[in-house]
Amino acid sequence: NAGVTQTPKFQVLKTGQSMTLQCAQDMNHNSMYWYRQDPGMGLRLIYYSASEGTTDKGEVPNGYNVSRLNKREFSLRLESAAPSQTSVYFCASTRDRGREQYFGPGTRLTVT
Amino acid sequence: AQSVTQLDSQVPVFEEAPVELRCNYSSSVSVYLFWYVQYPNQGLQLLLKYLSGSTLVESINGFEAEFNKSQTSFHLRKPSVHISDTAEYFCAVRGAGNMLTFGGGTRLMVKP
Numbered sequence: 001n002a003g004v005t006q007t008p009k010f011q012v013l014k015t016g017q018s019m020t021l022q023c024a025q026d027m028n029h030n031s032m033y034w035y036r037q038d039p040g041m042g043l044r045l046i047y048y049s050a051s052e053g054t055t056d057k058g059e060v061p062n063g064y065n066v067s068r069l070n071k072r073e074f075s076l077r078l079e080s081a082a083p084s085q086t087s088v089y090f091c092a093s094t095r096d097r098g099r100e101q102y103f104g105p106g107t108r109l110t111v112t
Numbered sequence: 113a114q115s116v117t118q119l120d121s122q123v124p125v126f127e128e129a130p131v132e133l134r135c136n137y138s139s140s141v142s143v144y145l146f147w148y149v150q151y152p153n154q155g156l157q158l159l160l161k162y163l164s165g166s167t168l169v170e171s172i173n174g175f176e177a178e179f180n181k182s183q184t185s186f187h188l189r190k191p192s193v194h195i196s197d198t199a200e201y202f203c204a205v206r207g208a209g210n211m212l213t214f215g216g217g218t219r220l221m222v223k224p
Contacts, residue, residue: 041216042202043214058211100146101212106155
């Protein structure tokens with residue numbers, strides 16, 4: 001099992017450009033999450049998908065959109081990148097909400 | 113609403129010394145508690161969890177944490193640390209809506 005995979009690992013964007021971060025899990029988990037990690041702030045939830053076909057906003061959703069493509073895949077899109085979106089992005093999944101989440105290796109995004 | 117406070121942002125310690133990383137939480141629902149470890153440039157890995165039952169939980173690499181309901185704490189301890197334990201540690205609590213809330217992280221720095 002690969003667990004949770006994320007692509008790309010690194011990305012540099014110019015302000016105003018768009019991109020999609022990809023996430024996939026092979027554990028047959030129902031729920032998937034996107035977080036951003038900034039120094040001293042822990043992890044903050046951007047969006048989540050409790051089950052296939054549903055998505056909901058988290059703590060910091062502004063400037064992002066998501067798609068739960070199927071049970072395995074959950075993508076995060078930045079339509080018009082801003083320097084404030086420079087961060088490390090983590091995807092996570094869990095079989096049952098409220099239980100332990102399993103994390104991908106992260107995408108380090110820099111917006112100039 | 114739930115919250116997690118990790119009282120120390122950095123903890124320097126010498127190799128083979130004991131260490132305690134402190135975590136206090138607040139939650140309006142019955143708690144599930146987690147400790148995650150993040151090595152440099154990697155994703156978060158589950159270290160240990162408390163869901164129910166014994167209040168003392170252990171990991172496979174010598175860490176332990178004790179759920180203390182009266183003090184709303186879930187401190188992480190290890191009697192003798194190794195250089196390889198150098199990492200950032202995150203405490204998390206399940207709260208309302210079955211969402212996990214993460215603390216700001218504690219950087220453990222083990223010195224030879």
